[in-house]
Amino acid sequence: xxxxxxxxxxxxxxxxxxxxxxxxxxxxxxxxxxxxxxxxxxxxxxxxxxxxxxxxxxxxxxxxxxxxxxxxxxxxxxxxxxxxxxxxxxxxxxxxxxxxxxxxxxxxxxxxxxxxxxxxxxxxxxxxxxxxxxxxxxxxxxxxxxxxxxxxxxxxxxxxxxxxxxxxxxxxxxxxxxxxxxxxxxxxxxxxxxxxxxxxxxxxxxxxxxxxxxxxxxxxxxxxxxxxxxxxxxxxxxxxxxxxxxxxxxxxxxxxxxxxxxxxxxxxxxxxxxxxxxxxxxxxxxxxxxxxxxxxxxxxxxxxxxxxxxxxxxxxxxxxxxxxxxxxxxxxxxxxxxxxxxxxxxxxxxxxxxxxxxxxxxxxxxxxxxxxxxxxxxxxxxxxxxxxxxxxxxxxxxxxxxxx
Amino acid sequence: xxxxxxxxxxxxxxxxxxxxxxxxxxxxxxxxxxxxxxxxxxxxxxxxxxxxxxxxxxxxxxxxxxxxxxxxxxxxxxxxxxxxxxxxxxxxxxxxxxxxxxxxxxxxxxxxxxxxxxxxxxxxxxxxxxxxxxxxxxxx
Numbered sequence: 001x002x003x004x005x006x007x008x009x010x011x012x013x014x015x016x017x018x019x020x021x022x023x024x025x026x027x028x029x030x031x032x033x034x035x036x037x038x039x040x041x042x043x044x045x046x047x048x049x050x051x052x053x054x055x056x057x058x059x060x061x062x063x064x065x066x067x068x069x070x071x072x073x074x075x076x077x078x079x080x081x082x083x084x085x086x087x088x089x090x091x092x093x094x095x096x097x098x099x100x101x102x103x104x105x106x107x108x109x110x111x112x113x114x115x116x117x118x119x120x121x122x123x124x125x126x127x128x129x130x131x132x133x134x135x136x137x138x139x140x141x142x143x144x145x146x147x148x149x150x151x152x153x154x155x156x157x158x159x160x161x162x163x164x165x166x167x168x169x170x171x172x173x174x175x176x177x178x179x180x181x182x183x184x185x186x187x188x189x190x191x192x193x194x195x196x197x198x199x200x201x202x203x204x205x206x207x208x209x210x211x212x213x214x215x216x217x218x219x220x221x222x223x224x225x226x227x228x229x230x231x232x233x234x235x236x237x238x239x240x241x242x243x244x245x246x247x248x249x250x251x252x253x254x255x256x257x258x259x260x261x262x263x264x265x266x267x268x269x270x271x272x273x274x275x276x277x278x279x280x281x282x283x284x285x286x287x288x289x290x291x292x293x294x295x296x297x298x299x300x301x302x303x304x305x306x307x308x309x310x311x312x313x314x315x316x317x318x319x320x321x322x323x324x325x326x327x328x329x330x331x332x333x334x335x336x337x338x339x340x341x342x343x344x345x346x347x348x349x350x351x352x353x354x355x356x357x358x359x360x361x362x363x364x365x366x367x368x369x370x371x372x373x374x375x376x377x378x379x380x381x382x383x384x385x386x387x388x389x390x391x392x393x394x395x396x397x398x399x400x401x402x403x404x
Numbered sequence: 405x406x407x408x409x410x411x412x413x414x415x416x417x418x419x420x421x422x423x424x425x426x427x428x429x430x431x432x433x434x435x436x437x438x439x440x441x442x443x444x445x446x447x448x449x450x451x452x453x454x455x456x457x458x459x460x461x462x463x464x465x466x467x468x469x470x471x472x473x474x475x476x477x478x479x480x481x482x483x484x485x486x487x488x489x490x491x492x493x494x495x496x497x498x499x500x501x502x503x504x505x506x507x508x509x510x511x512x513x514x515x516x517x518x519x520x521x522x523x524x525x526x527x528x529x530x531x532x533x534x535x536x537x538x539x540x541x542x543x544x
Contacts, residue, residue, distance in 0.1 A: 341478035343457045351424050359456040402429060403479060
């Protein structure tokens with residue numbers, strides 16, 4: 001069980017006020033808040049062993065290198081990758097996707113097909129469109145059903161021997177839908193296609209076992225899972241990552257350099273040119289420790305309770321429509337009230353100290369599908385409470401009264 | 405009436421409100437009550453693309469003054485637009501270029517001018533000034 005009162009003590013930001021009201025933070029799908037254990041790991045790094053890694057012989061450099069590589073191992077174990085060198089540190093999910101897309105420029109050509117789901121974040125659409133422009137490969141869309149789930153029959157029909165890559169998020173950022181990735185992976189592998197799972201929205205809520213899933217590529221960001229911004233990971237099976245050419249040239253990623261010929265370093269360094277976000281990587285490790293200390297299953301169970309409560313309470317508001325009614329969802333509620341513009345509701349909620357996201361959530365194809373300009377999105381985390389949900393309901397009612 | 409005088413009038417008007425709710429209710433009323441733009445000018449070309457709410461802005465020259473009409477799909481944005489139109493429409497290009505928009509801060513609506521709001525208002529003010537420059541050139 002979650003002791004939410006005690007957990008809230010770990011998050012200094014939850015004590016602040018916004019427009020004179022105690023903050024209610026319901027924008028967790030955009031970024032999660034940071035516990036002091038993670039903040040302290042950053043402070044500790046800069047106060048005690050800030051140094052460049054992987055090259056210094058001095059004590060600070062070795063301590064920093066050890067801490068950074070320990071973080072990589074923590075992440076490897078958390079997601080159960082076979083090897084720590086299969087975990088590439090990136091600046092985030094978007095960067096990780098771009099590394100894969102860049103790598104495939106030399107591996108694809110006309111006649112090849114890529115499948116992308118209709119409920120992706122723009123960061124899992126645009127890099128593939130750019131890849132198709134460069135290679136002549138074709139991007140096809142796995143359609144969505146009205147309840148916000150993927151059309152699995154259509155997916156099955158789209159798969160063919162021409163399919164090289166499939167891109168799907170584990171959880172939709174705009175709707176909270178949990179996609180059945182086991183089935184999606186198995187179907188892709190049946191036609192020898194590789195699959196990239198965007199885990200940015202799932203990692204904070206669902207235990208993910210990369211080996212058991214037999215996943216080819218997995219990408220996620222630290223800042224969605226109580227870590228800092230500016231750091232994330234690309235996971236790939238060794239054989240696949242070895243096949244991809246490097247993404248950026250520079251220091252760290254080389255074995256030997258002469259003006260005649262440079263040879264590249266092995267994994268993971270091949271994809272980690274330049275000085276990385278060392279403090280960020282270490283803090284990502286601390287965030288994994290923190291999440292594990294609470295337990296991801298306990299987190300999921302408590303968030304499910306919040307989701308059910310919020311869905312029931314918000315549904316009582318006349319004219320409120322929830323988008324995305326998948327049977328399996330994370331604690332995300334995307335909604336509109338009557339014809340009121342989401343921006344107007346978000347503005348009034350902000351005045352009452354409640355942080356939600358409004359707009360298209362960087363998933364315009366979903367908004368086009370529902371023919372709406374956007375939604376108000378409330379996304380809950382394990383440090384939120386039912387009392388805060390009650391305040392959201394009061395605030396939405398007030399906004400409705402003012403705006404209708 | 406000069407731009408400065410209109411701004412003073414708006415500041416005076418808003419000084420009677422005691423809290424944010426009254427200010428926003430007034431903004432919403434302003435947004436609802438004004439027919440802002442001729443539907444034929446609500447074209448794709450006239451859209452100022454903010455991230456969330458759409459803003460349409462049309463400008464024309466009447467004698468030596470610029471006449472602005474505008475609209476938005478979000479009501480609070482529309483309320484602020486109504487204020488901006490009241491301040492900048494039927495003014496000379498040179499006066500528009502010389503004016504600032506500090507009154508928005510003074511009436512407690514500063515957050516709407518933050519770029520993070522992504523509501524198109526910052527772009528709208530920029531566009532108003534660009535029209536003023538264009539008409540100024542035309543008049544010269």
